[in-house]
Amino acid sequence: MTATDLTLTAPVDGIVVPLDQVPDPVFSGETLGPGIALDPLGNTLHAPCSGVIVQCARTRHAVTLRDGHGLEWLLHLGIDTVALDGEGIDLLVREDQAVSEGDPLCTYDIDALACRARALITPLVLTNAERATVHVLPPPHQQIKAGQPLLTVRLGQHAGTAATALDDTLRARRRLHIRLPQGIHARPAARLRALAQQHEVTLTLTSDQGQSADAKSLTGLLGLSLGNNQYVDVTAEGATPEAALDAVEALLASTHEAHAPNAGRAQDTSLKTNSDVKTGTGGQEVPEHALVGQIASEGIVLAPLARIEQALPEVETQGASPKTETTALREALTALEHDITLERDQARQSQRQADAEVFEAHLALVNDPALFEEAVKAIEDGASAAHGWRRAIDQELETLARSENALLRERNDDLRDVQRRLMARFSHDNEGGATFPEGAIVVADTMTPSYLVERASRMGGLALAKGGTTSHLAILARARGLPCLVGLGASVLDVTAESALLDAQHGYLLASPTQDQQADALDRQSALNERRMKAEANAHQRAITLGGTEIGIYANIGTAEEAYAAAESGADGIGLFRSEFLFLDRDRAPSAADQQDAYARALAALPGKPVIIRLLDIGADKQVPYVQAPSAPNPALGIRGVRLWQHQPELLETQLDALLRAGQDAGPDSNLHIMVPMVTEARELAWVRQRMEARASALGIETLPKLGAMIEVPSAALNAGTLAAHADFLSIGTNDLTQYTLAMDREADALASFADALHPAVLRLIKETIDQAGATCPVGVCGGAAAETLAACVYAAMGVAELSVEPTRIATLKQALRRLDEQTLIAMIPDLLRQPDAAHVRARLADFSLTATETPS
Numbered sequence: 001m002t003a004t005d006l007t008l009t010a011p012v013d014g015i016v017v018p019l020d021q022v023p024d025p026v027f028s029g030e031t032l033g034p035g036i037a038l039d040p041l042g043n044t045l046h047a048p049c050s051g052v053i054v055q056c057a058r059t060r061h062a063v064t065l066r067d068g069h070g071l072e073w074l075l076h077l078g079i080d081t082v083a084l085d086g087e088g089i090d091l092l093v094r095e096d097q098a099v100s101e102g103d104p105l106c107t108y109d110i111d112a113l114a115c116r117a118r119a120l121i122t123p124l125v126l127t128n129a130e131r132a133t134v135h136v137l138p139p140p141h142q143q144i145k146a147g148q149p150l151l152t153v154r155l156g157q158h159a160g161t162a163a164t165a166l167d168d169t170l171r172a173r174r175r176l177h178i179r180l181p182q183g184i185h186a187r188p189a190a191r192l193r194a195l196a197q198q199h200e201v202t203l204t205l206t207s208d209q210g211q212s213a214d215a216k217s218l219t220g221l222l223g224l225s226l227g228n229n230q231y232v233d234v235t236a237e238g239a240t241p242e243a244a245l246d247a248v249e250a251l252l253a254s255t256h257e258a259h260a261p262n263a264g265r266a267q268d269t270s271l272k273t274n275s276d277v278k279t280g281t282g283g284q285e286v287p288e289h290a291l292v293g294q295i296a297s298e299g300i301v302l303a304p305l306a307r308i309e310q311a312l313p314e315v316e317t318q319g320a321s322p323k324t325e326t327t328a329l330r331e332a333l334t335a336l337e338h339d340i341t342l343e344r345d346q347a348r349q350s351q352r353q354a355d356a357e358v359f360e361a362h363l364a365l366v367n368d369p370a371l372f373e374e375a376v377k378a379i380e381d382g383a384s385a386a387h388g389w390r391r392a393i394d395q396e397l398e399t400l401a402r403s404e405n406a407l408l409r410e411r412n413d414d415l416r417d418v419q420r421r422l423m424a425r426f427s428h429d430n431e432g433g434a435t436f437p438e439g440a441i442v443v444a445d446t447m448t449p450s451y452l453v454e455r456a457s458r459m460g461g462l463a464l465a466k467g468g469t470t471s472h473l474a475i476l477a478r479a480r481g482l483p484c485l486v487g488l489g490a491s492v493l494d495v496t497a498e499s500a501l502l503d504a505q506h507g508y509l510l511a512s513p514t515q516d517q518q519a520d521a522l523d524r525q526s527a528l529n530e531r532r533m534k535a536e537a538n539a540h541q542r543a544i545t546l547g548g549t550e551i552g553i554y555a556n557i558g559t560a561e562e563a564y565a566a567a568e569s570g571a572d573g574i575g576l577f578r579s580e581f582l583f584l585d586r587d588r589a590p591s592a593a594d595q596q597d598a599y600a601r602a603l604a605a606l607p608g609k610p611v612i613i614r615l616l617d618i619g620a621d622k623q624v625p626y627v628q629a630p631s632a633p634n635p636a637l638g639i640r641g642v643r644l645w646q647h648q649p650e651l652l653e654t655q656l657d658a659l660l661r662a663g664q665d666a667g668p669d670s671n672l673h674i675m676v677p678m679v680t681e682a683r684e685l686a687w688v689r690q691r692m693e694a695r696a697s698a699l700g701i702e703t704l705p706k707l708g709a710m711i712e713v714p715s716a717a718l719n720a721g722t723l724a725a726h727a728d729f730l731s732i733g734t735n736d737l738t739q740y741t742l743a744m745d746r747e748a749d750a751l752a753s754f755a756d757a758l759h760p761a762v763l764r765l766i767k768e769t770i771d772q773a774g775a776t777c778p779v780g781v782c783g784g785a786a787a788e789t790l791a792a793c794v795y796a797a798m799g800v801a802e803l804s805v806e807p808t809r810i811a812t813l814k815q816a817l818r819r820l821d822e823q824t825l826i827a828m829i830p831d832l833l834r835q836p837d838a839a840h841v842r843a844r845l846a847d848f849s850l851t852a853t854e855t856p857s
């Protein structure tokens with residue numbers, strides 16, 4: 001079909017409203033397609049063109065018309081009018097009826113609708129806009145009469161195919177708009193595959209470049225390189241193709257995605273991820289030709305690009321005798337271990353906790369017996385020490401590459417690091433082509449952490465083809481405030497330009513930005529810097545909202561050392577010390593004395609401030625080899641948390657002794673709080689209190705710490721009042737509360753983007769907890785969602801007293817809360833609780849979110 005212009009006429013007298021001004025993101029974001037809206041001044045909608053009615057909504061508020069070219073036009077009377085259930089609307093047509101342009105489609109009681117609908121604005125959108133370009137004729141806000149020309153449409157080559165395909169009931173096709181901030185990357189791809197299985201259909205995605213992939217093939221899908229804001233043709237074949245396409249459409253339209261696999265857990269148990277790294281970016285438009293990636297570390301840089309390649313050092317491949325080479329390997333590993341230990345200790349001394357953790361991980365690899373064994377095997381086959389080590393690591397990298405677990409795959413950089421560093425000991429060349437001019441945006445496929453540690457101060461920004469936001473490299477970039485995008489795809493390696501814009505606020509790299517784009521970036525850069533500086537300068541001030549409510553911003557930590565980092569970051573207290581970290585990586589439980597020492601140091605880091613130490617939370621996702629819980633078919637629902645201690649009371653007694661002594665030794669400065677995990681009902685808390693009192697009396701300790709419960713189980717939230725009667729405080733663990741409320745395993749990658757703590761069901765439980773308990777017992781939130789600005793604002797508006805987050809989030813979260821006008825949010829809460837799912841909650845919060853996360857104060 002050659003290009004053709006069609007004209008559509010105004011369906012009603014009204015004022016022209018550009019689609020992006022429609023107060024519903026489904027329309028304003030063009031999720032349904034391009035078009036225009038009218039604010040109606042008349043009470044009848046007319047057909048904007050001739051065609052056949054293909055769909056009338058049961059609730060009479062929407063009609064879809066297919067024109068002679070197969071284009072389908074949705075006319076949607078008002079916003080949120082589905083809730084009126086057809087009241088006040090008379091439909092004058094039925095499905096399959098042919099209509100001529102100007103024929104009346106429906107009449108309505110305009111006054112009644114104006115009172116009851118959120119808005120009367122009526123969008124007209126092209127829902128199968130395959131290669132069709134829509135052009136609006138009248139300027140915005142002009143008054144227009146029904147029947148006057150409103151739109152022209154230019155048809156491209158493929159227009160009309162959608163209609164043909166839709167005629168076949170077992171095969172349906174839609175052109176869908178991708179609104180996933182990171183495009184179709186591994187997780188959405190995995191979910192598309194799951195949707196195809198669930199609906200028993202074959203799903204085929206075809207890009208505008210004509211490349212197709214079956215959703216069964218993850219790599220095929222990823223190979224399409226479909227980014228945010230692109231369109232894709234999706235065909236479903238099977239028993240229920242329309243239902244499958246509905247699900248795909250919802251998936252591709254969800255502008256919010258979980259931040260990382262098991263985002264909350266990864267973020268909080270390891271204190272390694274920044275849950276906000278992606279949330280400020282949802283749905284923002286990216287310029288054409290930009291490469292979209294994931295934000296590993298926020299910031300904006302305009303600078304020259306420098307592509308580097310970290311080639312492996314050149315080494316001899318053939319070895320001398322296996323004995324000589326094995327000895328050489330052993331010696332080189334010992335020397336490397338020595339170097340890394342020094343680096344780790346220096347990092348610890350200078351409070352560079354993130355660096356210290358990375359070096360610790362590298363030490364584990366250097367000492368890994370399996371890697372050593374593999375290297376020795378290669379040496380026995382004739383390889384040199386260096387080459388044997390290279391082969392052992394290459395083999396491990398291959399295994400990791402096949403892993404379904406994204407967190408595991410992100411350990412690649414660490415393996416490459418120890419591979420390079422050991423090989424460099426046998427080589428004179430270890431820099432390869434990896435040099436760059438000062439201040440450049442460094443582009444690379446991947447990068448080893450030690451390379452970054454040494455050179456970060458000379459880089460302006462970092463753009464990597466591979467990697468994820470939970471990799472060690474991402475953590476190091478965040479710790480240094482180095483703007484960094486990861487997962488940009490291989491095409492980033494081919495970008496050649498004098499200068500580029502690395503926008504790690506909206507998540508893209510743009511080569512040769514125009515002057516306007518540069519000016520806009522510089523404005524946003526200075527706003528961001530100003531916000532950061534202000535946040536950091538005020539990190540130690542209290543967070544008081546515009547409405548005058550003080551919210552305590554506490555820190556989540558896993559070790560006593562982190563308590564010092566938390567204090568330096570401005571923490572008002574420790575909201576969650578996950579004591580199980582003391583129990584990891586050992587073959588028996590730590591003694592009471594070792595535990596006491598760790599708890600005492602945490603208390604000393606924040607004298608007088610509340611320090612909430614959680615009793616051992618073992619089971620399900622948290623395991624240590626020497627604590628054996630009775631087996632359960634589903635460990636997440638088995639003996640875990642508080643339930644475990646009834647089977648192993650000595651664990652509890654030892655820990656209570658250590659805590660009580662640490663609290664007493666800290667003297668009047670002690671503000672120790674003890675928190676009980678995985679509480680289901682009040683009797684469990686009462687039992688722990690009774691054990692605590694018994695141990696205190698046996699130790700002769702009179703001043704008891706405060707005792708509180710975590711709200712992680714729906715029953716605890718629903719019965720929070722009875723718990724509050726036994727508790728001094730409550731703290732909501734959104735990671736588990738979301739898991740148990742939505743019946744979605746927090747470890748399941750395929751569910752990660754659905755397991756959203758802003759789900760209305762989770763919000764209702766949080767509200768219930770506060771309503772029942774808040775008046776007598778302070779309620780905080782220490783789950784991962786507390787670190788997401790938007791969720792934190794919602795929880796604050798609901799009335800939580802304290803939010804506990806990773807230390808690096810404290811300054812910015814405090815600053816965001818200082819800007820919070822909670823009255824606006826409080827007024828929105830009933831509406832949020834009525835939403836059907838988290839995506840709708842987030843859509844409702846879209847306008848609010850922009851103010852909360854973008855506006856410089």
Ligand code: PEP
Pocket residue numbers: 264265268269576578617712732733734735736737782783784
């Ligand atoms: C939670 O469940 O939200 C929580 C804070 O505990 P953890 O993530 O350690 O299970």
Ligand code: MG
Pocket residue numbers: 712733735736
């Ligand atoms: Mg938990």
